[in-house]
Amino acid sequence: MSKAVSKVREAKLELYRKKGTIHAKAVGGRFNTARWAMVWLTQIVFYGACWLPWATEDGIRQAILFDIVHEKLYLFGLVLWPQDALLLAFALILAATALFFVTAMAGRLFCGFACPQTVYTSIFVWIEARIEGDHLARLKLDQSSMSARKLAIKSAKHGAWALVAGWTAITFVGYFSPIRELLPAVAALQTGPWESFWLIFYAVFTYVQAGLAREAVCQHMCPYSRFQGVMIDAATANVSYDRRRGEPRGARRRADAGDCIDCGICVQVCPTGIDIRDGLQYQCINCGLCVDGCDEVMDKLGAPRGLIRFASDNTLAGAPEGTGPGLRPRVLVYASLLLLFSALSVWTLSQRATLRVDVLRDRGALSRETAEGRIENDYTLKLINMEEAARRFRVDVHGLPGLRIEGDAEFTIGPGSIQTVPVVVSSPAEAAPAGARPIEFHTAAVHGAGAAISEKSSFILP
Ligand code: SF4
Ligand code: SF4
Structure with missing residues (x-):
């Protein structure tokens, strides 16, 4: 077995070894x-x-x-x-995009x-x-x-x-x-x-x-x-060890020693048990506890804080401190998506109908003629009141001259309820040539605005 293959195998085995x-x-x-x-x-x-x-x-x-x-x-x-499933879909997309945005800016914050x-x-x-x-x-x-x-x-x-x-x-x-x-x-x-x-x-x-x-x-x-690796880049601020400042680690008595005294506090406080001095690792959750631990050590030594800190690879490589993660293309894309889906959510919410109507033509009887010579068709309306207050709705029909609803055209629907109501529509026999003619049911709240809806159907003239 080659050295490289055995190294990979060893790394895989390490994942599954019980570490306590x-x-x-x-x-x-x-x-x-x-x-x-x-x-x-x-x-x-x-x-x-x-x-x-x-x-x-x-x-x-x-x-x-x-x-x-x-x-x-x-x-x-x-x-x-x-x-309203679309709104929930937008909420999920917003949450995912916000996660990508935060990751691009500050890693696994x-x-x-x-x-x-x-x-x-x-x-x-x-x-x-x-x-x-x-x-x-x-x-x-x-x-x-x-x-x-x-x-x-x-x-x-x-x-x-x-x-x-x-x-x-x-x-x-x-x-x-x-x-x-x-x-x-x-x-x-x-x-x-x-x-x-x-x-x-x-x-x-x-x-x-x-x-x-x-x-x-x-x-x-x-x-x-x-x-997470695909969402971060050299400008992302992650919890990082400043190798240039810290190395060579060891007792500070040595003339060439860096600021890291190799006390191991950063490892002892890490909830995932890693050594951040080995570089960015997938186990690091960016909790910052090693920053707190190391800052305490630096305070005791009288050295400046920040040997471990939130810093990008660019900053650690010498870019000026405080230049920040910056607006890179990926950050701009995530920010644009956030704005877009926020706007879409607000717009969808503002346009949201609080009334739904389904119209079903009675397929059992196509049409019938009344004693006055009018033609009648039967329909079933399914009215959904999506508000938490009971509301009264008026239904009108349009599409043929003299078209009207026979009997009651107003219905009270309980809060958050669905009600099915039979409706008879009649038209003069001579209103149009024989056949299926397009008509429209218009339903609107009797009081208050914001709930009006039109549904298409057809009327059969013999
Ligand atoms: S806590 Fe700071 S000084 Fe101590 S080992 Fe970690 S990096 Fe070095
Ligand atoms: S203490 Fe937190 S931030 Fe530091 S190495 Fe461990 S997981 Fe990462």
């Missing part, structure tokens, strides 16, 4: 504070938003609810139907600060540290043989993790099934089959991903870490 849990040393600093600010912000929103109420004509409902059973998405005063995997791992590690102690105590505990003390500590940790995972699952399912009804059902063990499945699945998922798998998810399971 990484117990990173706790560190304070700007990036640690920013990370915890994001943990608080995202979790206050996640755990809190499902409890927000929203008043409607029908009473109080959950402000944010993905009502799968009734195929509606409630977002405060906005109710989206399956017909999302991973380090806002990704649910990072956020929940931080919470689970925080719980672990409260129960088991600092990173050295945790290492010692892991390496010790099983004892009553170890069993008690580990049980307490896994119990606390299970509680957080369980509450996270209830919150998650509470966005799809009203949480004020879900919680008593969970307490009484009376959840429905799909709720039970997702509660168990999401609790186990959270427990395994954030408690057991942790950084292995970022290293081996997350596809984003693998394709």
